[in-house]
Amino acid sequence: MEFDYDLFVIGAGSGGVRASRIAASHGARVAVAEEFRIGGTCVIRGCVPKKLLVYGSHFAEELQDASHYGWSVEGMSFDWAVLRDTVLRDVDRLEVAYTATLDNHKVEHFKQRATVTGPNTVRLASGREVSAKYILVATGAWPVMPDFPGNEHCITSNEVFHLPELPRRVIVQGAGYIAMEFAGIFNALGSHVTVVNRSETLLRGYDEALRDRLLQITMARGIEYKFNCPIKKVEKQEDGSLLVWVGDHDPVPADVVLVATGRRPNTDGLGLETAGVQLGDKGQIPVDELSRTSCESIYAVGDVTDRVQLTPIAIREGHAVADALFGNNPRAIAYDCIPSAVFSQPPLASVGLTEGQARNQFGNVKIYTSDFRPMKNVFASRQERGLYKLVVDAGTDRILGIHMIGPEAPEILQAAAIAVQAKLTKADFDATVALHPSMAEELVLMR
Ligand SMILES: Cc1cc2nc3c(=O)[nH]c(=O)nc-3n(C[C@H](O)[C@H](O)[C@H](O)COP(=O)(O)OP(=O)(O)OC[C@H]3O[C@@H](n4cnc5c(N)ncnc54)[C@H](O)[C@@H]3O)c2cc1C
Numbered sequence: 452m453e454f455d456y457d458l459f460v461i462g463a464g465s466g467g468v469r470a471s472r473i474a475a476s477h478g479a480r481v482a483v484a485e486e487f488r489i490g491g492t493c494v495i496r497g498c499v500p501k502k503l504l505v506y507g508s509h510f511a512e513e514l515q516d517a518s519h520y521g522w523s524v525e526g527m528s529f530d531w532a533v534l535r536d537t538v539l540r541d542v543d544r545l546e547v548a549y550t551a552t553l554d555n556h557k558v559e560h561f562k563q564r565a566t567v568t569g570p571n572t573v574r575l576a577s578g579r580e581v582s583a584k585y586i587l588v589a590t591g592a593w594p595v596m597p598d599f600p601g602n603e604h605c606i607t608s609n610e611v612f613h614l615p616e617l618p619r620r621v622i623v624q625g626a627g628y629i630a631m632e633f634a635g636i637f638n639a640l641g642s643h644v645t646v647v648n649r650s651e652t653l654l655r656g657y658d659e660a661l662r663d664r665l666l667q668i669t670m671a672r673g674i675e676y677k678f679n680c681p682i683k684k685v686e687k688q689e690d691g692s693l694l695v696w697v698g699d700h701d702p703v704p705a706d707v708v709l710v711a712t713g714r715r716p717n718t719d720g721l722g723l724e725t726a727g728v729q730l731g732d733k734g735q736i737p738v739d740e741l742s743r744t745s746c747e748s749i750y751a752v753g754d755v756t757d758r759v760q761l762t763p764i765a766i767r768e769g770h771a772v773a774d775a776l777f778g779n780n781p782r783a784i785a786y787d788c789i790p791s792a793v794f795s796q797p798p799l800a801s802v803g804l805t806e807g808q809a810r811n812q813f814g815n816v817k818i819y820t821s822d823f824r825p826m827k828n829v830f831a832s833r834q835e836r837g838l839y840k841l842v843v844d845a846g847t848d849r850i851l852g853i854h855m856i857g858p859e860a861p862e863i864l865q866a867a868a869i870a871v872q873a874k875l876t877k878a879d880f881d882a883t884v885a886l887h888p889s890m891a892e893e894l895v896l897m898r
């Protein structure tokens with residue numbers, strides 16, 4: 452049977468753009484449909500604008516510390532509209548760049564919603580139906596909004612980049628990645644931030660010692676926490692501000708309530724049932740190690756599969772599907788050594804097993820820690836301490852995990868992750884000469 456395309460991709464985000472580009476470079480006839488903006492969550496309303504806001508807000512700390520280094524900064528002020536608009540302009544620039552990438556690879560793109568109508572057919576919002584030998588679902592995920600009265604007055608990460616002004620008082624619901632990153636941004640910019648969470652745990656999955664350190668430092672920086680506190684209701688006041696009932700506390704006034712309670716795979720109304728694609732209980736698409744769904748001609752990558760919701764993973768999965776289908780190079784992705792970071796202030800970064808996971812899997816593990824006050828903090832009379840932790844298999848001396856909190860931790864961890872991926876040993880770290888003076892040298896000085 453003759454198809455209109457070899458590959459039709461639904462969703463031009465991290466996974467979809469990579470798969471489209473690589474498939475086309477293997478000679479496939481590729482089209483991609485995007486209902487919002489080319490680039491997807493990471494570029495348009497995720498990693499990139501978030502990181503720029505982290506950079507923008509971090510100047511507060513640098514400016515505060517500057518006087519210790521002899522600088523006097525007079526008339527210091529901050530203009531949210533300038534930062535917001537500059538970030539949004541950069542997002543526009545990136546969207547153009549991503550679109551150019553598709554054009555340069557001769558990937559046809561449709562700026563409209565697409566739904567599946569069968570194992571080899573897709574319908575565009577315009578009503579046009581097209582056929583493809585393979586379909587790749589890369590539709591990402593969408594913020595979950597818990598059900599409580601007044602939730603229509605709350606925002607999610609989708610809206611946070613567009614706020615008309617810097618809120619004076621922010622309530623952040625959740626204590627995961629997005630919650631801790633935006634709590635840090637607003638706190639640094641001078642908003643009063645309250646984090647409300649339904650449990651006592653922040654950043655589930657990260658090493659406990661690091662999480663404790665982050666809690667301690669952010670509390671000292673003025674972030675308030677209310678644990679075991681669901682939001683019961685939110686009421687809009689006459690002056691436009693909000694009153695928020697959390698747990699059994701008195702209502703808390705706020706200007707913005709940012710809900711960051713996880714992201715649900717985007718499969719609603721996608722027509723997957725027409726092709727016999729099975730879904731999991733969270734709406735995710737279960738796939739095999741080659742990202743194939745229960746329908747032979749349909750693949751899925753990225754957040755919609757709910758494996759690991761990170762951009763580099765969506766990209767790897769998309770790349771692997773394109774190589775498997777059109778480059779004669781089928782391969783499974785390894786999920787056991789994924790570096791990740793939370794761009795909180797200070798940031799936290801991690802790769803491999805936590806102490807708890809290592810003890811469960813390996814039994815006998817050795818833990819090395821460095822609990823230190825970075826030189827630049829000492830000089831600026833800043834009390835905050837960094838904490839680095841190595842988790843080592845006592846039997847083989849292999850480094851099983853590295854966990855860090857402190858300035859520039861994500862930048863340092865990316866390089867250190869190579870050592871964990873390469874299965875290097877503690878002896879290899881010991882044999883590495885320190886680079887002095889740096890924070891990273893702590894990694895090779897733990898005894
Ligand atoms: C605020 C925030 C910060 C983040 N920060 C980081 C970070 O620092 N580091 C990191 O690694 N990850 C981060 N992430 C996660 C990262 O953005 C995602 O893991 C990644 O974008 C997933 O890529 P994807 O291709 O699966 O989906 P997406 O990038 O979400 O792309 C899916 C695309 O499909 C489109 N679409 C959906 N349905 C249809 C349809 N029916 N028809 C046409 N188009 C459709 C959507 O509009 C979207 O553009 C962050 C996420 C958020 C929300």
Ligand SMILES: NC(=O)c1ccc[n+]([C@@H]2O[C@H](COP(=O)([O-])OP(=O)(O)OC[C@H]3O[C@@H](n4cnc5c(N)ncnc54)[C@H](O)[C@@H]3O)[C@@H](O)[C@H]2O)c1
Pocket residue numbers: 597624625626627628629630632648649650652653654681711712713714759760761791792793794
């Ligand atoms: N730096 C990064 O790499 C980065 C940054 C942002 C987002 N992301 C990705 O995006 C995903 C989504 O981010 P997120 O922060 O929304 O999710 P998350 O899974 O990290 O955190 C969700 C938080 O919401 C809480 N929660 C869940 N349901 C709730 C409910 N009904 N009521 C109250 N609290 C509830 C959880 O306890 C948790 O603290 C992340 O899992 C991550 O993979 C990555």
